[in-house]
Amino acid sequence: MTDGALSYARTVDRSLTHRAAVSECFLTDTRRTGERTFRVAAQPPRAHLYYSDHVTDARTVPSYDPLLVLEIFRQCCILASHEYLAAPADSSFVFDRGTLEVLDPEALRVGELPAAVTVEGEFTDVRERAGRPCGATVDVRASVDGRAAATMRLAFRWIPRRSMRQLRTRARAALALAPRRAHPLVNRLAPAEVGRELSANVVLGRVTVSSAPEVVAQVVVDRGHPALFDHYVDHIPGAVMFEALRQTATTAARELCGLDVAPQELELTGCDVTFLRFGEFELPTDCRARVADGADGRPVLDLALEQEGDVLATARVTLARKDRALRERGDRGTGDIVVTDARPRLLSAA
The missing domain is CATH 3.10.129.10 (Hotdog Thioesterase)
Known part of the structure; x- marks a missing residue:
C-alpha cells in the first residue's frame, strides 16, 4: 500500500524512533515536503499487548488507542529531528509539553485491514545552541485512511546522552x-x-x-x-x-x-x-x-x-x-x- 511517495512496506530504522523492539516502531516512511514541513507514514498495530487491551464485548467495534496515536506523533518528532534537523544519533530527547486533540473518534475505529496513517508535520519553532538546532516545537496532524483523526503540538529538546547522564547523576544525588x-x-x-x-x-x-x-x-x-x-x-x-x-x-x-x-x-x-x-x-x-x-x-x-x-x-x-x-x-x-x-x-x- 502506498500514499503518494510514502511506503507502508516496512518500518523505518527503529533507532530513528528510539525504540528497542522493531514491533514497537510504528513508522514506515518519511519525506520532506518543505523547508520545515514533512510527511510520515505509519501503520498502527490492530492487536497490541498494551494499546489494544481495553474491555470490549461482541457489540463493540475496537478503536485505535488515542495514546497509540500520541506515540506515533512522538516517534514522528524524533524521526524528523534526526532526519531534517540533524539531531545527533546519540541524543536524548526531553519532551516539555504536549497538547493532543482527537478530531474524530470514528476515524480511529479498527477496520478489516491494517490502517494507513499519514502524519503531516511542521516545525513551527526551532531552537539553537551554538548555531545548531537543539530543540523544536512541532505541529502534527494524523489522518487514518484519508480521514482526519487527531492533531498534536509537541515542544521538546535534545542533548547528548553523556550530558544527560551527568545531569541526571547530579539531580539524583540531591x-x-x-x-x-x-x-x-x-x-x-x-x-x-x-x-x-x-x-x-x-x-x-x-x-x-x-x-x-x-x-x-x-x-x-x-x-x-x-x-x-x-x-x-x-x-x-x-x-x-x-x-x-x-x-x-x-x-x-x-x-x-x-x-x-x-x-x-x-x-x-x-x-x-x-x-x-x-x-x-x-x-x-x-x-x-x-x-x-x-x-x-x-x-x-x-x-x-x-x-x-x-x-x-x-x-x-x-x-x-x-x-x-x-x-x-x-x-x-x-x-x-x-x-x-x-x-x-x-x-x-x-
Missing part, C-alpha cells in the same frame, strides 16, 4: 532516594476498574476520594512492562505518566462528575500536559485530579503527578462518552453525559 519507598506492584486496582482486561496494564494502586472533592491515586510503575518500558531509562517514562493521567481522569470522571458509565465507555479526546521534572523510581508517585473550572459537569479534569510534594507534571484531560457504545446499547438519548449524585468511595485492588 534527592534522598534511600530507602526505596515506591508504591508496590501488588496494590494495583482490579483491571475492570480502569477498563482494562490485563492487570499488567493497570498503573494505579490505591485510590481515595476526598471531600475537597479530589481523587488521589497511587501510580504503580512496573519496569518489567515490555511496551511502557521498551528500552532502559533511569526515570519514569512519559508513556507511564500519560497512562496514569488517563486512568486517574477516567476514575475521577466517574467519582467526581457522577457519571453512571463503565470505565470503557469513556474515551480520551484531549490531553494538554506540561512536564516539569523527572520522576524517580525510588519515590512514591501520586496522581491528583479535580474537576476543571468551568467544566459544568462535563468530564474535563485538571491533574497533577507528584512525588512527595514535588510536581512532576500537570495536565488537563478531556473525556467523552463513546457514541457507538450508546447506539449499540439502544439508548434513546442524545449522548449527553448524565450527572448523578456520586458517593465518594475507596476503589478495590486486585
Whole structure:
C-alpha cells in the first residue's frame, strides 16, 4: 500500500524512533515536503499487548488507542529531528509539553485491514545552541485512511546522552532516594476498574476520594512492562505518566462528575500536559485530579503527578462518552453525559 511517495512496506530504522523492539516502531516512511514541513507514514498495530487491551464485548467495534496515536506523533518528532534537523544519533530527547486533540473518534475505529496513517508535520519553532538546532516545537496532524483523526503540538529538546547522564547523576544525588519507598506492584486496582482486561496494564494502586472533592491515586510503575518500558531509562517514562493521567481522569470522571458509565465507555479526546521534572523510581508517585473550572459537569479534569510534594507534571484531560457504545446499547438519548449524585468511595485492588 502506498500514499503518494510514502511506503507502508516496512518500518523505518527503529533507532530513528528510539525504540528497542522493531514491533514497537510504528513508522514506515518519511519525506520532506518543505523547508520545515514533512510527511510520515505509519501503520498502527490492530492487536497490541498494551494499546489494544481495553474491555470490549461482541457489540463493540475496537478503536485505535488515542495514546497509540500520541506515540506515533512522538516517534514522528524524533524521526524528523534526526532526519531534517540533524539531531545527533546519540541524543536524548526531553519532551516539555504536549497538547493532543482527537478530531474524530470514528476515524480511529479498527477496520478489516491494517490502517494507513499519514502524519503531516511542521516545525513551527526551532531552537539553537551554538548555531545548531537543539530543540523544536512541532505541529502534527494524523489522518487514518484519508480521514482526519487527531492533531498534536509537541515542544521538546535534545542533548547528548553523556550530558544527560551527568545531569541526571547530579539531580539524583540531591534527592534522598534511600530507602526505596515506591508504591508496590501488588496494590494495583482490579483491571475492570480502569477498563482494562490485563492487570499488567493497570498503573494505579490505591485510590481515595476526598471531600475537597479530589481523587488521589497511587501510580504503580512496573519496569518489567515490555511496551511502557521498551528500552532502559533511569526515570519514569512519559508513556507511564500519560497512562496514569488517563486512568486517574477516567476514575475521577466517574467519582467526581457522577457519571453512571463503565470505565470503557469513556474515551480520551484531549490531553494538554506540561512536564516539569523527572520522576524517580525510588519515590512514591501520586496522581491528583479535580474537576476543571468551568467544566459544568462535563468530564474535563485538571491533574497533577507528584512525588512527595514535588510536581512532576500537570495536565488537563478531556473525556467523552463513546457514541457507538450508546447506539449499540439502544439508548434513546442524545449522548449527553448524565450527572448523578456520586458517593465518594475507596476503589478495590486486585
